[in-house]
């Protein structure tokens with residue numbers, strides 16, 4: 001049997017290849033049939049085959065989002081090579097690091113960046129640099145056009161690499177998570193069943209495709225169900241709302257939900273045809289969860305996962321399995337183990353906060369060329385240390401409390417930022433907050449909060465501190481509170497606490 005992930009996705013194409021697989025939301029929408037996907041990926045895979053690359057060769061891709069870029073991903077799988085997507089916002093110093101670390105044989109970039117990318121790539125030994133723009137221009141498609149539109153997928157075992165996903169690196173240098181065909185397929189199959197993918201489903205795809213959420217969870221979900229996608233090259237709340245009546249599934253990071261709620265057109269009627277709204281990649285504020293329910297009648301399903309593992313937990317889809325509980329990321333997925341341990345590695349009891357560790361067929365094969373780092377991140381009995389801190393309640397719901405690297409130790413006490421953030425977020429005038437630790441001469445670290453005001457409100461920092469003193473232990477109360485316009489976030493909506501720590505690092509240093 002060929003365990004190449006492409007084969008499983010291809011097998012799920014509907015019988016009628018002339019059905020529409022992807023529809024864009026351009027002014028003049030483009031329609032791609034399943035046959036277009038079959039033929040386009042074959043031509044691209046034949047082009048890749050013609051380059052005679054060694055097994056395991058990496059194809060690095062930094063382009064804008066387009067259907068052709070998705071086809072390129074599928075073609076890399078089909079040709080049995082290793083796909084390496086890169087955030088389109090990365091600049092030359094970052095790209096230089098990825099090229100040096102991953103040594104790709106092929107680099108696909110935008111025509112705009114060809115000059116500097118090709119210079120970096122060729123000098124690092126990359127043999128081929130192609131271009132692809134968002135309107136089907138560039139050398140990649142020109143070169144593929146002369147190749148046959150028939151292609152036999154490369155034979156791959158479940159353990160062979162399909163992709164390397166670089167972690168977003170909010171707490172250090174990016175590491176390349178090596179994911180196998182088996183890792184990706186097992187996760188896609190579990191989610192297909194769990195989230196009730198069915199005939200007639202249509203996905204609104206508005207996420208970037210350089211990240212696990214848009215590339216794997218969303219695209220695999222639709223492809224493995226033979227479902228049509230409505231394809232937005234960039235998230236635009238009004239464009240999403242306009243297409244909700246033709247769709248059934250939407251996936252977004254929390255900021256996308258906040259932006260949807262900012263539109264008066266988001267109503268119960270607009271969402272009447274929808275079956276499922278999924279959120280993940282960063283914590284969904286309870287306010288957003290509740291406001292969305294009040295406005296649309298839909299309960300957002302929050303799930304939790306990471307580049308190294310794909311999805312790990314999910315709130316229940318079907319009512320028979322339980323309620324979707326805001327502020328939690330639900331239950332461990334079928335076949336996935338999630339446990340909480342203390343600093344010594346001993347199991348925590350139910351409800352106790354500790355380090356989240358996971359295992360399962362979805363867990364990656366290690367960090368690219370970092371065997372030492374890989375070894376550090378796995379326990380002796382084979383569990384992966386996620387770096388997330390959390391707890392599992394008596395019903396089995398997982399609650400994430402923060403990243404272990406964000407844990408603050410002030411005067412010897414452990415302070416979990418998420419606990420203080422949730423108290424702050426409930427205080428008058430506060431929309432959201434980020435709590436960080438900064439160096440302090442006496443305490444080691446001091447707690448500092450950065451707060452975003454609700455529209456129209458002007459929260460007073462001193463009053464917030466006084467309010468917190470009534471609610472939480474003194475050692476957890478921030479020494480300083482800053483009110484700001486917005487929190488710094490990366491492309492996936494994660495708050496970049498490293499930037500906040502950097503900004504405030506000298507507050508109590510002397």
Ligand code: AMP
Pocket residue numbers: 167168212279280281282283284302303304305306307308329386387388400402403492
């Ligand atoms: P990435 O590899 O970029 O997807 O980042 C993975 C990290 O995002 C996880 O380790 C979590 O810290 C965080 N994350 C993902 N989903 C959630 C969620 N639903 N709630 C809280 N944090 C999340």
